[in-house]
Amino acid sequence: MPAMLEVKNLTKHFPITRGFPKRTVGWLAAVDRVDFTVQAGETFGLVGESGCGKSTLGKTILGLYKPTAGTVCFQGQVISGVSKSAARQVRRELQYVYQDPGASLNPWWTVGWSLREPLRVHTPLSPQEITARVEEMITAVGLTPDHLQRYPHEFSGGQQRRLALARILVLQPRLVIFDEPTAGLDVSVQATILQLLQELKERFALTYLFISHDLGIVRLMCDQVTVMYLGHIMETGPTEAIFQAPAHPYTQALLAAVPKPEIGPWQGTLLQGEPPRPDALPSGCRFRLRCPYAQDDPCAQREPTLHEVAPGQVVACHVASRTFDLVSGRAVQP
Amino acid sequence: MAILEINDLVVDFETDQGIVQAIDHLTLSVREGEIVGLVGESGCGKTTVARCILGVIPRPPARVRAGEILFQGEDLLRLSEAELTTRIRGKAITLIPQDPLTALNPLFPVGIQLGDMLRWGTRQRHRPRASRERIISMLQQVQMPSPEAQLGKYPHEFSGGQRQRLVIAAALASAPSLIIADEPTSALDVTVQAQIPLLLKALVQERGTSVLLITHDLGVVAKLCDRVVVMYAGQEAEMAPTASAFTHPSHPYTWKLLESLPERQQGDIRGIPGVVPPLIDPPQGCRFHTRCEFAIPLCRQPQPAALEVLPDHWVRCHLFPGEGSYACHA
Numbered sequence: 269m270p271a272m273l274e275v276k277n278l279t280k281h282f283p284i285t286r287g288f289p290k291r292t293v294g295w296l297a298a299v300d301r302v303d304f305t306v307q308a309g310e311t312f313g314l315v316g317e318s319g320c321g322k323s324t325l326g327k328t329i330l331g332l333y334k335p336t337a338g339t340v341c342f343q344g345q346v347i348s349g350v351s352k353s354a355a356r357q358v359r360r361e362l363q364y365v366y367q368d369p370g371a372s373l374n375p376w377w378t379v380g381w382s383l384r385e386p387l388r389v390h391t392p393l394s395p396q397e398i399t400a401r402v403e404e405m406i407t408a409v410g411l412t413p414d415h416l417q418r419y420p421h422e423f424s425g426g427q428q429r430r431l432a433l434a435r436i437l438v439l440q441p442r443l444v445i446f447d448e449p450t451a452g453l454d455v456s457v458q459a460t461i462l463q464l465l466q467e468l469k470e471r472f473a474l475t476y477l478f479i480s481h482d483l484g485i486v487r488l489m490c491d492q493v494t495v496m497y498l499g500h501i502m503e504t505g506p507t508e509a510i511f512q513a514p515a516h517p518y519t520q521a522l523l524a525a526v527p528k529p530e531i532g533p534w535q536g537t538l539l540q541g542e543p544p545r546p547d548a549l550p551s552g553c554r555f556r557l558r559c560p561y562a563q564d565d566p567c568a569q570r571e572p573t574l575h576e577v578a579p580g581q582v583v584a585c586h587v588a589s590r591t592f593d594l595v596s597g598r599a600v601q602p
Numbered sequence: 603m604a605i606l607e608i609n610d611l612v613v614d615f616e617t618d619q620g621i622v623q624a625i626d627h628l629t630l631s632v633r634e635g636e637i638v639g640l641v642g643e644s645g646c647g648k649t650t651v652a653r654c655i656l657g658v659i660p661r662p663p664a665r666v667r668a669g670e671i672l673f674q675g676e677d678l679l680r681l682s683e684a685e686l687t688t689r690i691r692g693k694a695i696t697l698i699p700q701d702p703l704t705a706l707n708p709l710f711p712v713g714i715q716l717g718d719m720l721r722w723g724t725r726q727r728h729r730p731r732a733s734r735e736r737i738i739s740m741l742q743q744v745q746m747p748s749p750e751a752q753l754g755k756y757p758h759e760f761s762g763g764q765r766q767r768l769v770i771a772a773a774l775a776s777a778p779s780l781i782i783a784d785e786p787t788s789a790l791d792v793t794v795q796a797q798i799p800l801l802l803k804a805l806v807q808e809r810g811t812s813v814l815l816i817t818h819d820l821g822v823v824a825k826l827c828d829r830v831v832v833m834y835a836g837q838e839a840e841m842a843p844t845a846s847a848f849t850h851p852s853h854p855y856t857w858k859l860l861e862s863l864p865e866r867q868q869g870d871i872r873g874i875p876g877v878v879p880p881l882i883d884p885p886q887g888c889r890f891h892t893r894c895e896f897a898i899p900l901c902r903q904p905q906p907a908a909l910e911v912l913p914d915h916w917v918r919c920h921l922f923p924g925e926g927s928y929a930c931h932a
Contacts, residue, residue: 317791318791319791454643455643455859455873456643456858456859456873457643457873457874457877458873459861459871459872459873459874460874460875462864462871462873463872466871481791481792484863487864487865488871522793524796525795526792526796527819527821527822528824528865529823529824529860529865529866530848530865531845534800534825536797542761542793542794
């Protein structure tokens with residue numbers, strides 16, 4: 269059985285333009301040679317700081333951006349760079365939940381009209397069947413059919429997320445991409461939304477791709493995690509392995525940076541400064557300028573490639589590889 | 603000794619739909635040299651409290667119905683606008699705003715803006731050179747790299763973390779007794795976010811400055827604050843030393859809030875069902891009883907009074923019967 273989603277060598281470059289008339293003075297690698305596979309039934313987490321290319325990656329997978337290089341396979345079928353009509357077929361089963369669901373609902377439409385829209389576009393269902401499906405899904409997300417008569421502004425932030433979920437569920441998707449599913453919600457509401465997401469996943473046999481910067485949520489929800497930094501994968505592996513034994517210095521720093529809500533000491537971040545601009549990356553490893561373990565050779569010379577350090581745990585770091593290089597006996601403790 | 607004491611504060615907003623009871627009999631205190639976390643869901647009145655303290659709440663529509671805000675023993679609500687301006691705002695009490703970019707003037711170099719803060723805050727005219735040296739030392743204290751080179755730059759030339767450092771420097775310029783920090787890290791990246799709270803803590807501890815830290819990040823509260831005030835629907839639900847609040851959360855709301863954190867979930871994910879009640883028509887009695895799984899009939903009628911359940915640990919909940927717990931706020 270083919271994987272639900274397979275991303276191979278995916279790259280998205282944006283032109284950097286100056287002046288009038290516009291001329292292209294350079295290219296910004298928002299997503300740079302990214303590979304990963306999402307198996308059916310999995311929840312796959314994509315984490316990183318803002319500007320690391322998480323959302324661009326999500327939108328490139330969906331086909332909103334045309335990839336510069338690389339392919340996206342959905343259920344064994346290449347979906348990147350295909351015609352619009354072919355893409356429309358795929359988009360029924362591959363859905364995207366935007367960061368701000370309030371903004372993706374038309375304020376002039378009743379919620380019911382917004383929820384019926386995807387079915388009118390994608391399916392030949394009769395109006396009665398559409399109504400039945402919409403009512404089923406609005407109940408599934410914990411709202412009532414009465415809510416269909418209302419307008420988006422009448423709903424709270426948490427309810428708007430539920431509406432966004434109902435709107436994609438009517439199409440019975442297989443894979444759902446969530447861009448920051450709980451950004452801007454209070455913790456109490458956030459927990460109820462996460463609870464709903466787990467329920468729906470089981471009920472409708474969904475596969476999730478979570479794009480988030482919140483490590484707490486990713487740890488709670490995801491089976492697999494990929495850590496991105498400036499468009500590149502730094503580390504990927506099973507969630508527990510990544511959180512228990514992060515191998516990449518960036519993953520370690522990211523985990524240390526988030527204060528745990530319990531009493532105890534906190535050293536804060538291991539990192540100085542802020543991420544460099546993605547259009548002016550350093551030579552070699554792109555993390556080296558902020559890395560506490562960086563060395564001139566090989567970190568500044570060669571870009572590290574992904575290699576396995578533990579079963580299923582893959583890391584792009586020269587230092588981490590040495591730390592784990594137990595075969596040659598040259599284990600270096602960072 | 604409390605530097606700031608808010609007693610029984612009641613603030614209403616008059617709107618077209620009716621009267622919104624934004625702050626309802628709120629009591630809290632900040633002691634000298636202490637960092638106090640003010641946490642709660644959005645819309646619970648955290649920012650309104652900060653604005654009342656600084657006297658920058660528009661009246662009308664706001665109306666202070668009762669209560670007092672004692673700052674160093676003096677009721678800020680009774681001071682005239684002129685007194686607030688000359689002695690309090692930007693001097694004895696300063697603010698670290700949520701979004702540093704809107705707090706800095708885009709048209710002036712930061713050196714000039716920090717110089718303004720310094721002159722205004724200390725009410726002294728320094729010679730240009732002395733003033734320049736003071737500003738450079740201010741920037742050094744907030745660990746700004748190569749401070750001399752930064753003075754002529756405009757706010758847009760700084761990154762988010764550096765802008766936050768600039769407004770912290772500005773807030774410290776007048777050597778205030780109290781700093782109100784309104785979500786100081788919410789606009790920053792994760793790895794940068796971690797740098798700011800520890801910097802702020804080191805700076806205020808050095809100076810003995812008190813801080814009222816408004817936040818929704820319970821992780822930051824746990825690591826940074828000496829005491830924490832949990833607000834719900836315009837009232838304080840619980841006020842306790844941080845260690846006590848995290849190990850013995852006593853108000854059901856605090857308990858559920860901690861349980862909602864992804865880091866604390868076990869088995870099935872649990873949140874708090876329902877939503878914050880509309881403050882235009884808040885529930886009678888305890889304001890949390892509509893969402894509280896332990897609610898008893900008593901919760902629906904009188905409002906619970908604050909009760910000390912552990913040393914310095916105050917809770918407003920009917921589930922703690924004791925002297926005064928049946929007392930009803932008028």
